[in-house]
Amino acid sequence: MKPRSLPHQPALQAEVVAGLNLQPAGCYLDATFGRGGHTAAILAALGPQGRLLALDRDPAAAQWARERFSDDPRFTFVQSAFGRLAGVVAEQGLMGRLDGVLFDLGVSSPQFDDPARGFSFSKDGPLDMRMNPDTGMSAAQWLARVEEAELARVLAEWGEERFHRRVARAVVAARQRTPITTTAQLAVLIAAAVPTREPGQHPATRTFQAIRIAVNDELGELRAALPPAVDALAPGGRLAVISFHSLEDRMVKRFMRDQARGREWPLDLPIPGEPEGMTLRLIGRALRPGVAERAANPRARSAVLRVAERLP
Numbered sequence: 001m002k003p004r005s006l007p008h009q010p011a012l013q014a015e016v017v018a019g020l021n022l023q024p025a026g027c028y029l030d031a032t033f034g035r036g037g038h039t040a041a042i043l044a045a046l047g048p049q050g051r052l053l054a055l056d057r058d059p060a061a062a063q064w065a066r067e068r069f070s071d072d073p074r075f076t077f078v079q080s081a082f083g084r085l086a087g088v089v090a091e092q093g094l095m096g097r098l099d100g101v102l103f104d105l106g107v108s109s110p111q112f113d114d115p116a117r118g119f120s121f122s123k124d125g126p127l128d129m130r131m132n133p134d135t136g137m138s139a140a141q142w143l144a145r146v147e148e149a150e151l152a153r154v155l156a157e158w159g160e161e162r163f164h165r166r167v168a169r170a171v172v173a174a175r176q177r178t179p180i181t182t183t184a185q186l187a188v189l190i191a192a193a194v195p196t197r198e199p200g201q202h203p204a205t206r207t208f209q210a211i212r213i214a215v216n217d218e219l220g221e222l223r224a225a226l227p228p229a230v231d232a233l234a235p236g237g238r239l240a241v242i243s244f245h246s247l248e249d250r251m252v253k254r255f256m257r258d259q260a261r262g263r264e265w266p267l268d269l270p271i272p273g274e275p276e277g278m279t280l281r282l283i284g285r286a287l288r289p290g291v292a293e294r295a296a297n298p299r300a301r302s303a304v305l306r307v308a309e310r311l312p
């Protein structure tokens with residue numbers, strides 16, 4: 001498959017492959033399969049003994065995995081939220097045996113670009129935003145029930161929306177007149193509520209991000225997945241996480257730092273002994289896409305990759 005034909009351009013692909021330190025006979029987990037861009041790069045580096053388990057909560061990703069990858073005997077796909085990572089990895093008999101775990105967080109391009117999924121304010125569609133539309137509450141259902149104060153908090157914390165109170169008030173006023181069921185309806189009412197404009201950014205950007213994070217419990221999922229991801233690694237196994245906004249990146253950074261107790265080992269130094277209470281050592285610094293990748297794939301521009309290694 002040529003990279004250009006992929007419906008989702010994987011971010012920081014070369015950096016992920018290098019960061020995972022792929023071994024041909026190694027066993028890996030891609031916790032966010034999407035359309036398999038990173039999966040394909042990992043499989044290309046594995047030999048016949050290698051193995052790759054992939055997860056995604058989205059049924060469309062599951063279908064893509066079945067159609068494109070099911071003839072590769074090294075590959076197993078499980079449709080699951082990665083918040084259930086511990087159970088899935090244990091069911092596969094892989095706890096403590098993985099040589100690498102990858103998280104490429106957020107939504108995929110096919111999710112974002114399909115108006116029927118309701119993630120985008122630029123195309124009208126049902127206000128859904130669920131990564132797995134078969135479970136949980138849609139954004140429309142959530143917006144119909146959420147209290148004004150809670151909505152304002154979500155917009156402030158998860159969207160960093162300066163005008164969170166105004167937007168929350170406008171949503172509550174609008175839903176008393178008529179249910180908010182489409183992305184265009186929501187985008188129009190936010191645009192009217194936000195008094196200023198940020199250059200190059202639609203006024204609904206922050207609110208849509210915040211609602212998406214709430215509807216998919218994105219931060220709760222990540223919080224639940226990071227500790228078992230470390231438990232799932234064999235000594236020397238690598239944890240690689242790509243985040244796309246500061247809330248996720250802060251969580252990943254703090255988690256890795258806490259597990260490594262604030263020490264950064266230079267790449268080429270051996271670990272001196274087995275430090276008690278430490279589970280990870282940090283590998284290098286946070287990586288961001290270079291100029292060429294940002295130009296070729298503008299959606300990757302906010303990506304940040306952090307890598308850490310499981311201590312013995």
Ligand SMILES: C[S@@+](CC[C@H](N)C(=O)[O-])C[C@H]1O[C@@H](n2cnc3c(N)ncnc32)[C@H](O)[C@@H]1O
Nearest residue numbers: 010032034035036037038056057081082104221
């Ligand atoms: C940025 S895309 C990954 C793209 C993928 N690396 C590729 O190269 O095609 C993120 C994917 O993670 C999935 N995802 C996000 N949060 C998830 C969660 N908590 N559990 C399982 N899958 C999740 C989304 O459904 C989406 O398909």
